Amino acid sequence: MNPAIETDNLVKQYGDITAVDNLSLRVTPGEIYAFLGLNGAGKTTTIRMLLGMVKPTFGEARVLGKRIRVGEKKPWESVGYLVETADAYPELSVRENLEAMRRLRPGTEPKTVERVIERLRLTEYADRRAGTLSHGNAQRLGLAKALLHNPQLLILDEPANGLDPAGIVEIRNLLNELAHEQGVTVFMSSHILGEVSRLANRIGIIHQGRLLQELNVDELEQNRRQRLVIRTRDPQAARSLLISAGFAAEMKADGAIEVRDISAIENPDDIATRLVNAGHAPTMLNVEQEDLEHYFLRLVGMEERDVK
Amino acid sequence: MSNLGQAIWVEFLKARRSKMPLFTTLGFAMLPLTGGFFMIILKDPDLAQRVGLISAKAQIAMGVADWQTYLGFLTQAIAIGGIVLFGFIGSWVFGREYSDHTVKDLLALPTSRSSIVLAKFVVIALWTTALTLMICLIALGVGAAIALPPTPPQIILRGMATLLIAFCLTIPLITPITFFASAGHGYLPPIGIMFLVIFLAQVIAIIGWGEYFPWSIPALYSRGAALGAISYVIVLLTSIIGIAGTILWWELADQTH
Structure with missing residues (x-):
């Protein structure tokens, strides 16, 4: 055809x-x-x-x-x-x-x-x-x-x-x-x-x-990045704990911790257990998919900060 | 030429629904009315005295109040002012497609772009012809109303024929203006070009080369100058170049508006 x-x-x-x-x-x-x-x-x-x-x-x-x-x-x-x-x-x-x-x-x-x-x-x-x-x-x-x-x-x-x-x-x-x-x-x-x-x-x-x-x-669904977003009462301490456990944890401007490691995204319960055992029980734990706007900006080589 | 008839219908619809026919009718109606006003001044010396300078200028420019003078004035008005008035119509018919951003809707249709351009030229030709005939009819009415001295019908017919020939020499000269309306994407570039050629026409006529400059030729004709065949050929060629240029622009140029 x-x-x-x-x-x-x-x-x-x-x-x-x-x-x-x-x-x-x-x-x-x-x-x-x-x-x-x-x-x-x-x-x-x-x-x-x-x-x-x-x-x-x-x-x-x-x-x-x-x-x-x-x-x-x-x-x-x-x-x-x-x-x-x-x-x-x-x-x-x-x-x-x-x-x-x-x-x-x-x-x-x-x-x-x-x-x-x-x-x-x-x-x-x-x-x-x-x-x-x-x-x-x-x-x-x-x-x-x-x-x-x-x-x-x-x-x-x-x-x-x-x-x-x-x-x-x-x-x-x-x-x-x-x-x-x-x-x-x-x-x-x-x-x-x-x-x-x-x-x-x-x-x-x-x-x-x-x-x-x-x-x-x-394919669009598959290509979008996922991330684990965590909130705790003491985010700095929780982030240090995750980094010491080998995760690439990043602190976001709003106080949330973002983890992009596949093992964390696939096993958020493990992360929760680690945090609870260390006395930093999460107040929020969520696997989020990159929204379409961010995906698009990433594809064209622009991050959100570039368009501010 | 694909679908030319329907393209003409569409162009007439667009013209009919706009305010341009009204404005141009009012504008063109001013020519015989102004001429009639001058005739009244020339006819009545007392009134001429009362209006002072205006009557003096009118007498210098026009001579005596009779049909020949009146129709001669209108012929000159068509030959010189016609380029402006007809040019406005041509600029509007083509330029409005760019100003209204509607040109893009005309470019990828089963009706060819050449047909659309030709339809526009047909509408311009019929529109300006109707206005010129209206001027003739108003002139007959005004002349009768102000009681111009009786004259043999042949004089009036000859005057009308001269006026119509001046029109036929003027109308082809707006085709290059329509090219600039297309290439310039709107009204302003063609209007600028129009004033430029009118200025050049005056200068070139003064220095004696007017019979070779297209936009000087109608004015020379209206003043009774003996024009050679070359002048008529120049008008014809200018017209052909204007039409061909406009069609080629629509067909070949990148259309980004």
Whole structure:
């Protein structure tokens, strides 16, 4: 089966700045692929190259089996997209914005406009000028434009941008439904790992233009660090005891002791016994998994202290 | 040209829903009304005396109050002011896509980018033609209302034909301005270019090379200068370069807005 998206050593340079550096991706049809990176990592430049808006300096991209290059036949009739912010013609109503987009996509039936308005819960705002919409509803309109023609492939740049928690869940369910029931391929960018980990099958992490890692969601669980967090009445003494027992115990700013040794994580009861026997009974003992935010920052080579 | 008809429909919808048709109608309506005001001053010496300096300037600039003078004034207004007024329309039609950040939604569609650019040019052409015809109709009404001296219909028809030819020489010259609206990503760069070419047109006309500078040519024509075929070819080539440049920009340039 041909990949829905395939890039081969894609490079984009703006003068001395390399926005995207040797990016090779393969997105399988029907999967939800999250493209994760900090602001300025190269996500939007990659999306613009996939959509033929920006020419690669080197390398090439194929979308739905068609090479994205000047003069090549483009696959846009089967692609829906949302790039950066969801913008619309402010003086046109929601319905008129969608009608304009429908007419620019020949073969899209008139009834699709009403259908997508309903699907994105925009019925109440259908006759309202787009310029008066809230940020969240403008985002819904942007997504409606992308979904209007029942595309095989959705390329979405930060699709949850501006949505409230209920809206995020709604869009997540919608994308899940499209992918799992209709076989739509979703390529979405985000800078929030927690958001995409609940939706994507596969995650590609980009930093400073380079693809650092590609992983499945179950690998994500395995790769996250675990730690044992301990609180006692006398943390300094307890830490000394653990260090003398051969554990790499660290004192955190909030007075907790953190131990990353596998033996401690796998046998917290042993640690508790040692502490109790030494008269430093723990007031709290917890095996914690590294949260997604820290995992992501660690992957891109930034620790929490770097972003303070 | 894929889906050009629908692209034109969409461009008309965008123009129709904006306030620009109203503003440009009001702006263009000022031309025949201002001309009519000057005619009233020229017709009535007592009023001319009462308004003092304005009437003196009007007399110097325009001569006598008749249909020929009135239509000649409008022709010059179209030839010189038209570059500004039509240029604003061209700048808006292209520049608004960048200012509203909507251009990205037009770049990866089954409707080709060339069709979208051509649709915009069609809308600009029809919009400016409608405004010019409106000027002609208002001029007929104003001329009749202020009772300009009766004149043979041929004189009026010749005056109107000259005005329309001035329009036909002016409108192609905004295509390079639309290129700068696209390449400059908004309204301000094309407006700056527009004022630059108008300034250059004046200077170049003064030093005697006006018939070779595209933006001087409509003004020279409106003043009755004998233009050679080369001037018309220059206007045509400028137009083609402007259209081709705009299409090539949309098709080939990196679109990062």
